[in-house]
Amino acid sequence: MPRASEIAKHLNVDLTGEDLTINEARSVGTACAGSVVFLGKKVPEAIARLNAVRDLLCVTTAELAQDLICPTVIHRSPRYAFCLVLQKFFSPEVKPGIHETACVAPDAVIGENVSIGPGCVVGSKAKIGSGTQIHSNVVVADGAVIGRECVIKSNTTIGEEGFGFARDENGRPVHFPHLGGVRLGDRVVIGANSTVVRAA
Incomplete structure (x- = not known):
């Protein structure tokens, strides 16, 4: 003390x-x-x-x-x-490293001194900047970009598809694909149980 x-x-x-x-x-x-x-x-x-x-x-x-x-x-x-x-x-010390239960795509780009917690999924071509902390059970979807020294708290999803529909001539909803991306800047903090969807 x-x-x-x-x-x-x-x-x-x-x-x-x-x-x-x-x-x-x-x-x-x-x-x-x-x-x-x-x-x-x-x-x-x-x-x-x-x-x-x-x-x-x-x-x-x-x-x-x-x-x-x-x-x-x-x-x-x-x-x-x-x-x-x-x-x-x-504040509790967070040591850098990838937890053994995390699943990180081989082509994901992980910066220096990044901490990725248990149960996380980091998708293909995702990028995580140096010094960022990814808490437990976070999903970083394919192609999502997270800047340096960010904190992503537990049970958060970054970069999955958003929720959108168009309607056909009969008024029935048709899924609207979201083909954009998500890019978080440096020193961003995302609270627990949040969702940041990619753009349409």
């Missing part, structure tokens, strides 16, 4: 107060001893709670820090700084 000084160093700011060991990240409403939180607005109830706990680290602005007695690190954008703290110290 990081110390408060390590968090301050990661944010390239100074620590004010005791160099606590930080065990977890929490919201202000659930703050407890040994946690790190952020405070971006002057809310008297929140300030009172943090001062009651005391033995925690708060990422906040210089103005709000004046009302706190707990250790603080000052940042002009506390929410953004807290995001950096979560990414560095409290």
Whole structure:
């Protein structure tokens, strides 16, 4: 677990107060001893709670820090700084590699440091950029392109055919083939159970 000084160093700011060991990240409403939180607005109830706990680290602005007695690190954008703290110290590490249960087409192009989780299918001529994370049970259809440093969360389908019909002279629906493609840019995040279909 990081110390408060390590968090301050990661944010390239100074620590004010005791160099606590930080065990977890929490919201202000659930703050407890040994946690790190952020405070971006002057809310008297929140300030009172943090001062009651005391033995925690708060990422906040210089103005709000004046009302706190707990250790603080000052940042002009506390929410953004807290995001950096979560990414560095409290997010699970994702190791690159292709899970043994994933099925990747031989002609798919996989960049460096890509993680492809269990049960995934990557189709023919699909391209996945470097540093991208593909979580479990994701389908990347034939020819789909995913950029660098993307995160595709579980049970998502990228690049399958969309849902469309034309009607014949009798009004009966006729399947309308979708022959376009899907191209995701860099640093895109797709939430779980999503579908991104290819164009008509």
